[in-house]
Amino acid sequence: xxxxxxxxxEALFHPKTVAVIGATSERKFGRITFENLLKNRGGIQVxxxxxxxxxxxxxxxYPSVKNIPGEVDLAVVIVPAKAVLQVVRECVEKKVKTxxxxxxxxxxxxxxxxxxxxxxxxxxxxxxxxxLGPNTLGVFIPRNxxxxxxxxxxxxxxxxxxxxxxxxxxxxxAIAFMEAATFYEVGFSAFVGLGNEADLTETDFIEYFxxxxxxxxxxxxxxKISDGHRFLEVCRKTSLKKPIVVLKAGRTGRGAxxxxxxxxxxxxxDRVADGAFKQCGIVRAMDExxxxxxxxxxGFQKPLRSSRIAILTFGGGAGVIATDLIEASQHLEMAExxxxxxxxxxxxVVPFASVNNPVDTTxxxxxxxxxxVLEVLYGTREVDGILAIIGLQIIYxxxxxxxxxxxxxxxxxxxxxxxxLGMGLTLQVVxxxxxxxxxxxxTVRRGVNALEALSQRGKxxxxxxxxxxxxxxxx
Amino acid sequence: xxxxxxxxxEALFHPKTVAVIGATSERKFGRITFENLLKNRGGIQVxxxxxxxxxxxxxxxYPSVKNIPGEVDLAVVIVPAKAVLQVVRECVEKKVKTxxxxxxxxxxxxxxxxxxxxxxxxxxxxxxxxxLGPNTLGVFIPRNxxxxxxxxxxxxxxxxxxxxxxxxxxxxxAIAFMEAATFYEVGFSAFVGLGNEADLTETDFIEYFxxxxxxxxxxxxxxKISDGHRFLEVCRKTSLKKPIVVLKAGRTGRGAxxxxxxxxxxxxxDRVADGAFKQCGIVRAMDExxxxxxxxxxGFQKPLRSSRIAILTFGGGAGVIATDLIEASQHLEMAExxxxxxxxxxxxVVPFASVNNPVDTTxxxxxxxxxxVLEVLYGTREVDGILAIIGLQIIYxxxxxxxxxxxxxxxxxxxxxxxxLGMGLTLQVVxxxxxxxxxxxxTVRRGVNALEALSQRGKxxxxxxxxxxxxxxxx
Numbered sequence: 001x002x003x004x005x006x007x008x009x010e011a012l013f014h015p016k017t018v019a020v021i022g023a024t025s026e027r028k029f030g031r032i033t034f035e036n037l038l039k040n041r042g043g044i045q046v047x048x049x050x051x052x053x054x055x056x057x058x059x060x061x062y063p064s065v066k067n068i069p070g071e072v073d074l075a076v077v078i079v080p081a082k083a084v085l086q087v088v089r090e091c092v093e094k095k096v097k098t099x100x101x102x103x104x105x106x107x108x109x110x111x112x113x114x115x116x117x118x119x120x121x122x123x124x125x126x127x128x129x130x131x132l133g134p135n136t137l138g139v140f141i142p143r144n145x146x147x148x149x150x151x152x153x154x155x156x157x158x159x160x161x162x163x164x165x166x167x168x169x170x171x172x173x174a175i176a177f178m179e180a181a182t183f184y185e186v187g188f189s190a191f192v193g194l195g196n197e198a199d200l201t202e203t204d205f206i207e208y209f210x211x212x213x214x215x216x217x218x219x220x221x222x223x224k225i226s227d228g229h230r231f232l233e234v235c236r237k238t239s240l241k242k243p244i245v246v247l248k249a250g251r252t253g254r255g256a257x258x259x260x261x262x263x264x265x266x267x268x269x270d271r272v273a274d275g276a277f278k279q280c281g282i283v284r285a286m287d288e289x290x291x292x293x294x295x296x297x298x299g300f301q302k303p304l305r306s307s308r309i310a311i312l313t314f315g316g317g318a319g320v321i322a323t324d325l326i327e328a329s330q331h332l333e334m335a336e337x338x339x340x341x342x343x344x345x346x347x348x349v350v351p352f353a354s355v356n357n358p359v360d361t362t363x364x365x366x367x368x369x370x371x372x373v374l375e376v377l378y379g380t381r382e383v384d385g386i387l388a389i390i391g392l393q394i395i396y397x398x399x400x401x402x403x404x405x406x407x408x409x410x411x412x413x414x415x416x417x418x419x420x421l422g423m424g425l426t427l428q429v430v431x432x433x434x435x436x437x438x439x440x441x442x443t444v445r446r447g448v449n450a451l452e453a454l455s456q457r458g459k460x461x462x463x464x465x466x467x468x469x470x471x472x473x474x475x
Numbered sequence: 476x477x478x479x480x481x482x483x484x485e486a487l488f489h490p491k492t493v494a495v496i497g498a499t500s501e502r503k504f505g506r507i508t509f510e511n512l513l514k515n516r517g518g519i520q521v522x523x524x525x526x527x528x529x530x531x532x533x534x535x536x537y538p539s540v541k542n543i544p545g546e547v548d549l550a551v552v553i554v555p556a557k558a559v560l561q562v563v564r565e566c567v568e569k570k571v572k573t574x575x576x577x578x579x580x581x582x583x584x585x586x587x588x589x590x591x592x593x594x595x596x597x598x599x600x601x602x603x604x605x606x607l608g609p610n611t612l613g614v615f616i617p618r619n620x621x622x623x624x625x626x627x628x629x630x631x632x633x634x635x636x637x638x639x640x641x642x643x644x645x646x647x648x649a650i651a652f653m654e655a656a657t658f659y660e661v662g663f664s665a666f667v668g669l670g671n672e673a674d675l676t677e678t679d680f681i682e683y684f685x686x687x688x689x690x691x692x693x694x695x696x697x698x699k700i701s702d703g704h705r706f707l708e709v710c711r712k713t714s715l716k717k718p719i720v721v722l723k724a725g726r727t728g729r730g731a732x733x734x735x736x737x738x739x740x741x742x743x744x745d746r747v748a749d750g751a752f753k754q755c756g757i758v759r760a761m762d763e764x765x766x767x768x769x770x771x772x773x774g775f776q777k778p779l780r781s782s783r784i785a786i787l788t789f790g791g792g793a794g795v796i797a798t799d800l801i802e803a804s805q806h807l808e809m810a811e812x813x814x815x816x817x818x819x820x821x822x823x824v825v826p827f828a829s830v831n832n833p834v835d836t837t838x839x840x841x842x843x844x845x846x847x848v849l850e851v852l853y854g855t856r857e858v859d860g861i862l863a864i865i866g867l868q869i870i871y872x873x874x875x876x877x878x879x880x881x882x883x884x885x886x887x888x889x890x891x892x893x894x895x896l897g898m899g900l901t902l903q904v905v906x907x908x909x910x911x912x913x914x915x916x917x918t919v920r921r922g923v924n925a926l927e928a929l930s931q932r933g934k935x936x937x938x939x940x941x942x943x944x945x946x947x948x949x950x
Contacts, residue, residue, distance in 0.1 A: 170792025176896035252802035262791030316737030317645025327727035421651035
């Protein structure tokens with residue numbers, strides 16, 4: 001990507017000095033954002049800017065960004081819309097690399113706001129200063145705790161550091177989605193709220209995360225696509241290296257109308273999007289759960305090159321439900337276990353267990369038996385991926401089951417997804433698996449859907465190889 | 476239902492005296508079941524039976540059930556399969572009302588087991604003794620803590636008392652499903668593991684729960700249907716009074732094969748089942764999450780007589796996702812708010828909020844504004860049901876939001892479903908709502924699906940009324 005733009009985005013995520021323009025000591029957004037930024041763990045200097053204050057929360061305050069001595073990488077702006085233009089001009093003079101405009105009251109608010117937004121963009125034209133927003137929460141980076149949102153510390157349960165970059169056209173909802181994911185230890189490399197995208201767009205960030213070493217998978221909540229052609233081209237290139245998952249909302253007529261009210265976007269035709277997404281290797285999610293679930297699976301496990309799944313389950317019922325969902329899925333199928341494999345399994349499990357696929361060990365099973373069953377399944381050519389369905393309401397196992405499953409999942413060769421049914425010990429295993437980098441989900445459907453995502457990506461990459469081979473044969 | 480059979484089932488759920496045949500002080504299933512039963516809160520006498528012990532865990536032990544002085548309502552049998560026939564004969568002699576055969580090794584284990592099972596059934600024929608099982612976990616009743624399962628106390632996080640009766644052909648999986656539901660405060664009136672259904676079947680229990688005052692909704696996990704004709708007839712009658720939700724697993728070819736390995740059942744053709752289920756007013760679930768989610772919604776809220784949904788959301792993105800799911804659903808549609816309703820809403824919310832449907836208040840909203848918005852929506856004829864999407868990462872609200880939402884949900888007239896996105900405070904609101912009897916879910920899809928279930932049941936009941944009216948006109 002463009003080297004200047006990379007620097008602009010670096011300044012967003014890893015600034016050295018941040019000016020908070022509109023910081024205040026009153027209980028307002030300007031105070032919360034300032035407080036949140038002060039809590040960064042990156043050794044980042046945070047400086048309040050407010051002509052009406054000498055100091056805020058004990059930090060020396062400047063009347064304008066121009067008065068701050070030394071360089072300022074990032075300015076976070078929380079002032080009324082009508083004051084924004086002047087502030088942005090001062091940022092350009094100060095050679096601030098990037099400006100986050102938290103303020104609303106722009107194109108989302110009507111024709112006058114739209115005009116104001118155009119003037120603001122005009123103000124940075126020709127300079128090296130770029131804008132994120134307006135009307136955005138800005139960014140949240142778990143690694144260094146750079147947090148420009150105005151969510152009070154005690155209210156936003158923050159996710160941990162991880163490898164998912166989350167780019168979103170919705171702010172509050174995306175924060176809520178991330179918060180929900182904290183329960184299962186989902187980690188993020190970055191969150192970016194795009195706001196009105198007057199300047200920097202989703203495609204700029206995809207380009208950046210494509211080369212970001214902390215990011216394994218890129219996921220996006222979108223209602224509109226700012227520049228369809230460039231977006232698809234960048235996705236096509238990026239998805240060769242890193243998986244991209246997109247939740248494109250506003251796909252129905254009424255959904256598109258709702259999106260229009262929300263982000264002022266005119267959603268395109270859904271079927272066109274669907275085809276184009278597929279061609280560019282984008283994995284499509286239909287709701288927020290799928291979006292983050294798919295990102296976890298694709299971030300943690302290799303794609304499924306073929307789609308024959310073997311199920312290991314401690315409970316018969318869950319195995320049957322999973323079998324139904326796999327059979328009804330678009331990409332997956334149940335592996336047929338050869339007779340000699342079943343024979344081997346029969347030698348491991350209790351007599352009343354089932355050694356067909358699903359391999360139903362029943363609850364009467366030990367760690368050692370699970371280990372041996374997995375050894376057989378991992379050694380079976382007719383199996384491409386493993387779905388392990390666990391529940392620790394039974395007698396023999398402890399949290400160490402996570403390490404055992406992770407050993408096999410990490411060995412590679414066959415992707416593994418775990419479904420952990422229950423709370424208590426089972427939840428402990430699920431969380432430990434997630435911390436060990438094994439995708440683990442709390443319901444049968446979510447686990448099967450995650451395998452679908454792995455298969456979808458695998459098929460895309462395989463098709464590309466074939467296309468590549470054919471091309472080379474033609475040479 | 477048959478009065479004798481009702482007494483048999485009463486003895487399962489509300490016994491006065493329970494004999495645990497095969498109780499032991501060793502660390503085995505026989506000990507755990509005995510310990511679990513000792514912890515009952517129903518003042519129930521629990522007596523161990525084991526010819527090799529004088530007392531077990533401090534309780535006087537008898538060599539045979541026949542030696543116990545006084546009446547025995549319920550016998551819980553955990554002895555090897557080959558000893559079961561003799562034990563059952565003794566239970567018949569002792570006039571035990573109901574026998575739970577936990578023991579496995581019967582029809583699920585092959586032709587010899589099948590023969591043994593037939594002999595056991597033969598042994599109770601002509602008597603008033605009935606059998607649950609064999610090969611079952613038995614029952615778990617949160618209200619009086621009658622628990623015949625062999626899940627150790629510290630491993631099975633138990634659900635609270637509630638109004639859902641859960642009948643299951645799978646034992647371990649169903650226990651795991653219930654445990655998962657404890658996180659969201661889902662309550663159960665009873666759990667019954669059917670096992671091999673040598674005697675008592677799912678239909679007997681549906682008949683019982685149809686008249687059980689503690690049960691508002693009946694949900695079933697089934698792989699086979701023991702007596703299709705009677706099952707459908709009982710469901711048809713019951714569903715006029717109480718909702719029935721069925722997860723019929725083994726609906727695909729491979730799923731049916733898996734079910735055959737699991738419960739020895741030959742699953743019927745799925746499309747036939749689907750049509751028959753609909754005609755009998757059964758709401759069908761496709762996975763375990765839907766099963767319990769639908770039960771919660773149908774247990775807590777009235778059915779949707781018509782299907783126009785108004786969304787109240789604090790976040791635009793979640794509103795758009797919900798709109799897409801509603802529009803793509805089979806039964807639901809988005810309500811069109813009349814201009815004068817929008818005008819009223821505009822007078823309540825902040826200027827940058829959206830008053831179309833979804834009504835997106837943005838995070839900048841107070842309890843009082845939520846109250847007034849709901850007042851308007853509840854007063855709008857063009858709205859049949861309410862979907863409230865909340866997330867408390869914002870500033871102004873506390874857990875009392877639950878009480879406010881519950882006030883409107885309980886007022887009736889329009890069913891309400893809540894989606895709570897996030898952890899922390901949001902989860903507290905979700906849990907409080909569930910305790911107040913308002914269905915609340917953690918993801919957009921689960922909330923929308925719950926509304927679907929309410930609509931499906933509403934349409935069924937409405938159709939019946941029309942049929943009834945036509946019939947009476949013909950008279």
